[in-house]
Amino acid sequence: MKQHFSALVIVAILVLSFSSVVAAQDSNSNAISEQTREQAKMMFTSQGAKVRLLQLEYALEKQIKIGERIMEKASEISESFDDTELGIILEEMKEAKKQVGSADSGKATDDVVQDFVDLKYDAVQLSQQFKNITQNSFTEQERTQLKEGLMDGLESEMAQTRERIRDAIKEHNSERVQNALQTMKLSDNENIAQGAKSGEMNKDQIIEQIGQKVKEMTSSQKAEAAQEMTKVAEQNRQKAESSTNAAQEMFQERLSERVQERLDGIKQALGLTQDDIDNRINKSMSEFPGQGSGVGGGEEQ
Amino acid sequence: MNLKIILPMLLIVMIVFASGCVQEATDNGTDSPDQQIDQASENEIIDNLDNEIIDDSELIDIGELV
Known part of the structure; x- marks a missing residue:
């Protein structure tokens, strides 16, 4: 009887361990959205990786500028509004932007893709945390006020960063054109790769030009x-x-390590205690998919 | 000339012309199997290019703040 009982306990322990491993794997797989997976597909070359990292850096820079404008307006709309948490989130975003900026697109594909999916997750999570606070602290009418003129002049303020992305995309497209023509054993007498690199040709024009060359091929070549x-x-x-x-x-x-690293970078400037840091880490971990509350709103990650 | 000769001839010419038109319309409407294979290859190449070339207006969305 005792032996049967011990065997049952061992089996139960094994089943429990197995299901927790499966659950952990499931929750990890939920952290990377389909859209992020699609975006990461371009990262098999260092130029593709560079484009994605620059786009993420741009998204964070824009978000920080918008966040600062919201905080200014929030204090005008409601004097009693406590913006401490919004301030911490914004500072974390700035640290996350630094982390994206220091990610090396020339690293091995596995490493650079990991940096991208990790930091994109953080960018979405921090944005969602900020949004949850503005949604819970202001009425619909106040939120409409907060949104007024939020984007004014933003594009021109960020023109330089946007240009860096465009240049990286041109370089990427030029590389892909050369690669495609080489794969199809086609010459580039029309200088399509150069047209892509200089920006004279946009995506549609590049595809149209190559399409014309393909039409001239024989059936077996095609x-x-x-x-x-x-x-x-x-x-x-x-x-x-x-x-x-x-x-x-x-x-x-x-x-958990990234949040800790970011908070370490800002704790002195913001006067954060270890309790504040632990609370922020716990909050970020509790919002992880499969941990109960989730990032919320079905937001793309 | 005798109408009995002209009318049947005219009818024959019209029938030949009409069948020619129908044949051409049929040829235009459906590709031959070779043409279909050709088109499929072209589409496959374009689809691959479309997946690899990035539009320079493309950006990453990380959500709204308010």
Whole structure:
């Protein structure tokens, strides 16, 4: 009888351990959205990675500027409004932007994809935390006031960063054109790669020009080119997908470390106590998918 | 000339012309199997390019703040 009971206990422990491992894997896999997966597909080259990191840096820079404008307006609308938490979130966003800026697009694909999915998650989570506070602290009418003129002049303020993204995209497109023409054994007498690099040709024009060259090929050349293009694209897709899947491992642990690192960077300036830091870490961890409250609102991550 | 000769000839010419038109319309409407394979290859190449080339207006959305 005793032996049966011990066996049952062992089986129960095994089942419980297995289900917690599965649950942990499930919650980690929820942290990377489909949209992020799509964006990471371009990161199989260092130029593609550079584009994505610059786009994320731009998104954070814009968010910080908007956040600062909201905080200014919030104190005008309601004098009693306590903006301490919004201030901490904004400072965390600034630290996150620094983390994106120091991420190296030339690193191995696995590492740079991990940096991108981690920091994009943080950018979305911090934005959602900020939004939750403004939504809970202001009436609909006040929020309408907060939104008024929020974007005025923002594009021109950020023109330089936007130009850096455009330059990186041109370089990326030029590389992809050269690669595609090489794969299809086509010459570039029309200087399509150069047109992509200089910005004379946009995406539609690039595709149209290459499409014209493809039309001039024989049927067997077209079939061979299509097969080869798909083979290469599939290899690249698998490379990016395997890096994204690898980034799922230990996602929660890395999140906790990043929040700690960011708060360490701002604790002195904001006078944060260890309790404040622990509360922020707990909040971020409790909002992790599968941990109960979630980031909320079905926001894209 | 005798109408009995002209009318049947005219009818024959009209029938030949009409069948020619129908044939051409049919040819235009449906591609031959070779043309279909050609088109599929072209589409496959364009789809691959479309997935790899980035539009320079593309940005990343991280949500709203208010």
